Amino acid sequence: MRRNKPKYKQIIDAAVxxxxxxxxxxxxxxxxxxQAGVADGTIYLYFKNKEDVLISLFQEKMGxxxxxxxxxxxxxxxxxxxxxxxxxKHFSFLAEDHHLATxxxxxxxxxxxxxxxxxxxxxxxxxTLIDSILQTGIETDEFSENIDIRLARQMIxxxxxxxxxxxxxNDHRYGLIESVDKVHSLLLNxxxxx
Amino acid sequence: MRRNKPKYKQIIDAAVxxxxxxxxxxxxxxxxxxQAGVADGTIYLYFKNKEDVLISLFQEKMGxxxxxxxxxxxxxxxxxxxxxxxxxKHFSFLAEDHHLATxxxxxxxxxxxxxxxxxxxxxxxxxTLIDSILQTGIETDEFSENIDIRLARQMIxxxxxxxxxxxxxNDHRYGLIESVDKVHSLLLNxxxxx
Amino acid sequence: MRRNKPKYKQIIDAAVxxxxxxxxxxxxxxxxxxQAGVADGTIYLYFKNKEDVLISLFQEKMGxxxxxxxxxxxxxxxxxxxxxxxxxKHFSFLAEDHHLATxxxxxxxxxxxxxxxxxxxxxxxxxTLIDSILQTGIETDEFSENIDIRLARQMIxxxxxxxxxxxxxNDHRYGLIESVDKVHSLLLNxxxxx
Amino acid sequence: MRRNKPKYKQIIDAAVxxxxxxxxxxxxxxxxxxQAGVADGTIYLYFKNKEDVLISLFQEKMGxxxxxxxxxxxxxxxxxxxxxxxxxKHFSFLAEDHHLATxxxxxxxxxxxxxxxxxxxxxxxxxTLIDSILQTGIETDEFSENIDIRLARQMIxxxxxxxxxxxxxNDHRYGLIESVDKVHSLLLNxxxxx
DNA sequence: CATGAATGAGTTTTCATTCAT
DNA sequence: AATGAATGAAAACTCATTCAT
Numbered sequence: 113m114r115r116n117k118p119k120y121k122q123i124i125d126a127a128v129x130x131x132x133x134x135x136x137x138x139x140x141x142x143x144x145x146x147q148a149g150v151a152d153g154t155i156y157l158y159f160k161n162k163e164d165v166l167i168s169l170f171q172e173k174m175g176x177x178x179x180x181x182x183x184x185x186x187x188x189x190x191x192x193x194x195x196x197x198x199x200x201k202h203f204s205f206l207a208e209d210h211h212l213a214t215x216x217x218x219x220x221x222x223x224x225x226x227x228x229x230x231x232x233x234x235x236x237x238x239x240t241l242i243d244s245i246l247q248t249g250i251e252t253d254e255f256s257e258n259i260d261i262r263l264a265r266q267m268i269x270x271x272x273x274x275x276x277x278x279x280x281x282n283d284h285r286y287g288l289i290e291s292v293d294k295v296h297s298l299l300l301n302x303x304x305x306x
Numbered sequence: 307m308r309r310n311k312p313k314y315k316q317i318i319d320a321a322v323x324x325x326x327x328x329x330x331x332x333x334x335x336x337x338x339x340x341q342a343g344v345a346d347g348t349i350y351l352y353f354k355n356k357e358d359v360l361i362s363l364f365q366e367k368m369g370x371x372x373x374x375x376x377x378x379x380x381x382x383x384x385x386x387x388x389x390x391x392x393x394x395k396h397f398s399f400l401a402e403d404h405h406l407a408t409x410x411x412x413x414x415x416x417x418x419x420x421x422x423x424x425x426x427x428x429x430x431x432x433x434t435l436i437d438s439i440l441q442t443g444i445e446t447d448e449f450s451e452n453i454d455i456r457l458a459r460q461m462i463x464x465x466x467x468x469x470x471x472x473x474x475x476n477d478h479r480y481g482l483i484e485s486v487d488k489v490h491s492l493l494l495n496x497x498x499x500x
Numbered sequence: 501m502r503r504n505k506p507k508y509k510q511i512i513d514a515a516v517x518x519x520x521x522x523x524x525x526x527x528x529x530x531x532x533x534x535q536a537g538v539a540d541g542t543i544y545l546y547f548k549n550k551e552d553v554l555i556s557l558f559q560e561k562m563g564x565x566x567x568x569x570x571x572x573x574x575x576x577x578x579x580x581x582x583x584x585x586x587x588x589k590h591f592s593f594l595a596e597d598h599h600l601a602t603x604x605x606x607x608x609x610x611x612x613x614x615x616x617x618x619x620x621x622x623x624x625x626x627x628t629l630i631d632s633i634l635q636t637g638i639e640t641d642e643f644s645e646n647i648d649i650r651l652a653r654q655m656i657x658x659x660x661x662x663x664x665x666x667x668x669x670n671d672h673r674y675g676l677i678e679s680v681d682k683v684h685s686l687l688l689n690x691x692x693x694x
Numbered sequence: 695m696r697r698n699k700p701k702y703k704q705i706i707d708a709a710v711x712x713x714x715x716x717x718x719x720x721x722x723x724x725x726x727x728x729q730a731g732v733a734d735g736t737i738y739l740y741f742k743n744k745e746d747v748l749i750s751l752f753q754e755k756m757g758x759x760x761x762x763x764x765x766x767x768x769x770x771x772x773x774x775x776x777x778x779x780x781x782x783k784h785f786s787f788l789a790e791d792h793h794l795a796t797x798x799x800x801x802x803x804x805x806x807x808x809x810x811x812x813x814x815x816x817x818x819x820x821x822t823l824i825d826s827i828l829q830t831g832i833e834t835d836e837f838s839e840n841i842d843i844r845l846a847r848q849m850i851x852x853x854x855x856x857x858x859x860x861x862x863x864n865d866h867r868y869g870l871i872e873s874v875d876k877v878h879s880l881l882l883n884x885x886x887x888x
Numbered sequence: 889c890a891t892g893a894a895t896g897a898g899t900t901t902t903c904a905t906t907c908a909t
Numbered sequence: 910a911a912t913g914a915a916t917g918a919a920a921a922c923t924c925a926t927t928c929a930t
Contacts, residue, residue: 119914137418141900151916156901222416224331232475260488263469267492270468271461278460281426294454298461298496305495335925336892345891347927356925507894525806529921539895544922610804612719620863648876654860655853655880662852663845669814682842686849689838689887690880723904724913733912735906744904 120158123148124169132211136219167230170220173212174234177205181241191249195268195303196296198245200289202272207288217273217280242268246303255303268299309366314352317342318363326405330413360417361424367406371399372431379435385443389462389497390490392439394483396466401482411467411474436462440497449497462493508546511536512557520599524607554611555618561600565593566625573629579637583656583691584684586633588677590660595676605661605668630656634691643691656687697754702740705730706751714793718801748805749812755794759787760819767823773831777850777885778878780827782871784854789870799855799862824850828885837885850881 126148131139141162145152159165181201188194206213220231242265249255255264275295279288320342325333335356339346353359375395382388400407414425436459443449449458469489473482514536519527529550533540547553569589576582594601608619630653637643643652663683667676708730713721723744727734741747763783770776788795802813824847831837837846857877861870 135419140898145917152900152918153902153916154914157914162900218419218422222418224416225329225412228412259492260485262472263485263488263492266468266472267461267465267489267496270464270466272464274460274464274467275457278456281423291454291457294457295461297499298453298457301499302461302492302496305491305499334923339892346893346925347891348889350926351889523807528919533896540921541896541923542894545893550921606807606810610806612804613717613800616800647880648873650860651857651873651876651880654856655849655877655884658852658854658856659849660852662848662855666844666848669811679842679845682845683849685887686841686845686884690849690884693879693883693887722902727913734904734914735912736910738905739910 117158119148119150119154121172123150123155123158123165124172127165127169128173128209128211128215131219132214136222139219163227166220166223166227170216170231171234173216174238177201178237178241180205185241185245191245191252191254192300194245194248195300196292198242198268199272199296199299200292203276203288203292206276207284210284213276213280213284217277239265239269249303256305259303264303267302271295271299311352313342313344313348315366317344317349317352317359318366321359321363322367322405322409325413326408330416333413357417357421360414360421361428364410364414364425365428367410368428368432371395372435374399375435379439385439385446385448386494388439388442389493390486392436392462393466393490393493394486397470397482397486400470401478404478407470407474407478411471433459433463443497450499453497458497461496465489465493505546507536507538507542509560511538511543511546511553512560515553515557516561516597516599516603519607520602524610527607551615554608554615555622558604558608558619559622561604562622562626565589566629568593569629573633579633579640579642580688582633582636583687584680586630587660587684587687588680591664591676591680594664595672598672601664601668601672605665627653627657637691644693647691652691655690659683659687699740701730701732701736703754705732705737705740705747706754709747709751710755710793710797713801714796718804721801745805745809748802748809749816752798752802752813753816755798756816756820759783760823762787763823767827773827773834773836774882776827776830777881778874780824780850781854781878781881782874785858785870785874788858789866792866795858795862795866799859821847821851831885838887841885846885849884853877853881 123144127139127144130143130147134143141155142152144165145155148155155165159168181198184197184201185194188197206216221228223231243261246255246259246261246264246268250257250259250261272295275291276288279286317338321333321338324337324341328337335349336346338359339349342349349359353362375392378391378395379388382391400410415422417425437455440449440453440455440458440462444451444453444455466489469485470482473480511532515527515532518531518535522531529543530540532553533543536543543553547556569586572585572589573582576585594604609616611619631649634643634647634649634652634656638645638647660683663679664676667674705726709721709726712725712729716725723737724734726747727737730737737747741750763780766779766783767776770779788798803810805813825843828837828841828843828846828850832839832841832843854877857873858870861868
């Protein structure tokens with residue numbers, strides 16, 4: 113399995129660094145190879161083409177992330193607490209790796225429609241996770257039974273995403289994690305409102 | 307003033323159509339010129355370069371939009387109602403012009419960082435508008451005095467933006483305007499929560 | 501009509517020179533452009549791609565050639581004389597332009613199957629011409645009525661082509677035209693034999 | 695002697711199959727290795743480089759062929775009969791192995807000038823064979839003493855080669871061997887004509 | 889003002905060959 | 910002898926922009 117070979121991860125990590133530092137449109141394959149310490153051609157032993165590197169990057173990182181959250185949420189009872197963990201982990205995950213945050217929030221969004229559609233496929237798992245929290249909340253009466261799950265999910269994801277993007281655009285100048293409680297409070301109110 | 311010349315608007319409208327139909331990366335200057343019914347070189351009489359066309363497109367359309375909302379909000383008293391008008395107008399504006407919606411929500415986001423920073427400048431007026439609604443709400447005790455204005459603004463903008471983007475990604479298959487009340491309710495709860 | 505613009509012919513003539521001097525596999529587009537005195541991109545205003553340059557080269561040169569022979573043959577009565585003119589013109593045409601001879605006999609044959617199939621389409625006119633001479637000869641009893649036209653055509657074309665190729669491979673060291681009568685005699689015997 | 699090791703022949707036979715099925719430009723060393731059931735690197739234990747594989751292929755196959763014809767011609771008296779055997783064997787040899795026919799008539803001709811010059815070296819033995827038949831014929835008065843041996847040889851080789859090539863280009867759709875007598879008759883007339 | 893022919897910089901990918909094991 | 914992972918050079922084509930008319 114290629115994904116376990118060390119060079120596979122080496123190249124993906126190199127791509128994150130190169131894209132973060134040079135921008136999506138200046139992340140040439142040769143730069144990524146150099147950063148990974150391999151020859152240009154070696155990349156094509158592990159990836160079909162450049163696009164495949166970027167999709168794999170997103171899958172690999174986002175996959176880890178969603179898996180991690182699933183585990184964390186397993187032992188938690190209330191929807192309110194689950195939501196708190198979600199926001200906390202989301203912010204922490206990206207606050208821990210500024211390069212990765214820049215890549216996912218700004219650079220990778222410059223990719224073309226095809227690539228973005230594939231990225232959205234990866235995101236679906238995450239959105240399903242949000243839906244399950246909302247479902248739990250409605251069942252436990254923590255959230256209003258009148259909320260539209262799709263719209264509530266869009267509020268939660270949209271708010272979290274916008275918050276992270278703004279933080280990245282401001283060059284990570286302030287602490288992202290400090291906002292967890294306030295964002296949680298805003299969203300909780302949104303969902304539980306009379 | 308170049309902005310009043312007929313060809314200026316012709317070119318911007320041509321750009322919206324060409325980008326919507328071909329995608330950002332297939333919107334060559336020559337295609338825009340052809341769609342506008344002018345020669346390639348003519349575009350450079352009205353715009354500094356291609357990027358300037360795109361920024362102007364955003365300024366022109368977004369400018370109209372913010373101005374329109376300002377007027378609408380003037381006569382309204384409560385923050386809750388203001389917020390409702392904001393959502394309503396935002397959704398209506400984009401629901402009326404599917405081409406423009408595709409361009410602002412999907413295509414223009416593929417532009418590079420520089421262009422996106424300039425687009426953000428244009429958005430600032432809009433965000434300030436949201437802030438003023440929030441300010442009003444706090445003063446009239448409609449909104450909790452504990453809310454963080456920046457975060458609340460991010461929630462409002464993030465939710466609206468994510469809702470429109472999802473609608474565009476689903477090929478405008480359902481009515482966007484029908485969601486106005488529910489989104490309003492979600493956001494209002496978020497801001498007014500204890 | 502692009503074929504009448506001077507640059508169209510300029511580029512084709514440049515291609516002949518570059519291919520003859522550097523070989524098919526070392527005839528980069530940039531070299532052809534330089535030789536033609538235009539920018540690389542200009543070639544793509546006149547030709548769809550590199551292959552199109554090579555096909556057009558062959559069509560243009562071979563087209564001229566076949567047309568010329570048609571005219572010459574018009575006023576001639578006997579098949580024997582027609583055959584003589586054919587060989588004479590074929591040899592003269594290539595003896596006059598050593599570059600072109602090298603390109604058609606050696607270099608262009610290194611092209612891939614697709615290109616060679618297209619080249620064969622162009623050659624069909626020439627082969628039809630040979631067939632019509634054979635037909636005439638059979639009707640006038642100059643040639644044996646037993647000959648198989650396809651095979652006779654293959655003999656005529658094969659012999660002429662092999663003769664020119666050998667001459668080119670020997671770096672045009674001897675006179676090609678001096679062989680006209682002898683080749684004519686060989687082929688005439690072949691066709692008229694009892 | 696490397697030529698007697700089993701892998702040497704394995705690799706050459708693999709090359710014939712791979713080139714016939716994929717075309718000259720899609721016959722990568724790795725494909726040939728796979729078809730031969732050896733590692734890429736192993737090829738370089740038996741051949742200097744890729745070109746060496748192709749030359750050896752031609753030498754090996756053509757060598758067998760010329761040798762076979764020499765033997766066959768030994769016991770034959772008249773030049774006419776010798777010529778018949780030559781054509782018959784040439785056609786039979788290639789008709790028996792369609793892959794080989796495709797490779798020698800179409801694919802190997804796409805090689806560059808250098809390789810083709812080396813192939814011509816191999817062909818020299820064959821051309822010498824033709825010359826000796828012509829010499830015999832002149833001495834026995836079967837052929838005209840006026841014929842130019844070089845040109846007659848070019849006629850014989852050119853006609854045979856063109857006939858085979860046309861047959862290959864037509865996907866071996868008709869019987870090649872059925873043309874032996876007619877081609878023989880054409881060439882015999884050519885050489886013996888007054 | 890308007891034209892559009894011409895420019896030329898810039899990047900992904902393939903594949904013959906090597907060499908440590 | 911045999912392997913196969915790694916290497917890295919090399920070229921066609923696009924398209925934003927200019928400028929002579």
